[in-house]
Amino acid sequence: MLHSTLQTSLHHLPEGYALWATLNAALQAHTNELRIAACGLLKAGKSSLLNALTDQLETEWFATGATRTTVQNQFLTRHNFTFIDTPGLDATAQDDAEAWAGLHQADILLFVHHPGTGELHREEMEFLARLIQQPGARQTLANRLLVVLSHLDSISQDDMARIEARVQAQIHRLTGFQPRCFQVSFTAYKKGKLQAKTALANHSGIPALQTCLGDPSLRAICQSFRKDRIRESRQRLLDAVDQALALRQGQIRQLQRNREQLERNFMDDATRLLTHLHSKMAFYNQFYS
Ligand SMILES: Nc1nc2c(ncn2[C@@H]2O[C@H](COP(=O)(O)OP(=O)(O)O)[C@@H](O)[C@H]2O)c(=O)[nH]1
Ligand SMILES: [Mg+2]
Structure with missing residues (x-):
């Protein structure tokens, strides 16, 4: 059973479980x-x-x-x-x-x-x-x-x-x-x-x-394959994490841009409203004073 934090993290990676399982199999088979x-x-x-x-x-x-x-x-x-x-x-x-x-x-x-x-x-x-x-x-x-x-x-x-x-x-x-x-x-x-x-x-x-x-030479080839398999399985998992992070960072940047735009829109609206209110106030002041 996977640790629950790891389980949640893998959930965010495309093919996360498969990549983790492959690395795990490679590590377990190593000895x-x-x-x-x-x-x-x-x-x-x-x-x-x-x-x-x-x-x-x-x-x-x-x-x-x-x-x-x-x-x-x-x-x-x-x-x-x-x-x-x-x-x-x-x-x-x-x-x-x-x-x-x-x-x-x-x-x-x-x-x-x-x-x-x-x-x-x-x-x-x-x-x-x-x-x-x-x-x-x-x-x-x-x-x-x-x-x-x-x-x-x-x-x-x-x-x-x-x-x-x-x-x-x-x-x-x-x-x-x-x-x-x-x-x-x-x-x-x-x-x-x-x-x-x-x-x-x-x-x-x-x-x-x-x-x-x-044949001992086949044995030696298999030992070197085991190292390659662990290294590449690990690299694929890390690459998937990097890609998922890059994707998230892009999404966060987009959200920040959206928020900044909303803030600008709000400030523009508020400024327009204040200007409008000031001019109205000036008008009423002039009218009633
Ligand atoms: N004549 C012959 N029959 C074979 C040979 N190898 C397997 N069989 C037969 O082919 C059928 C399928 O074999 P099996 O080993 O169960 O295939 P698997 O599904 O790939 O595991 C069985 O009836 C075997 O007895 C062979 O070299 N010669
Ligand atoms: Mg069979």
């Missing part, structure tokens, strides 16, 4: 283990991917399914990371708000796309456009955003390569960079692991993603 969030459309394969990365192949900590299963962010800490599953981006406005609350705490973003649905959809492009605008995002997003194409098992190699090239081109046009891209199969990984078929598990693409996540 925690690195956070990896899966994001993407409904049924892209987000929850399945996180189950693979957190060894939840049979237990499925992150509920999967053909319907809208994740409506709240889900967290699980494993292998020195906290994994965050977020609701699908194309479901409801409430799901979107919840997903963004999770993404504001994330360091590494697994952007999961189902290549069976073709290239990136409008909602995915809009999401990426918003992502690049997040505080501190621009400097390091090229390294922290990992594109994951799921369903490698059910799509031909040619189609997979074609979709990957298209997705990369779309992201490059939007952001100016080409993120790393991983083609994965959750089902191949699960089968490979549960049946001790190492080649199949390796072929699933999940181990390559795990190696990338464990």
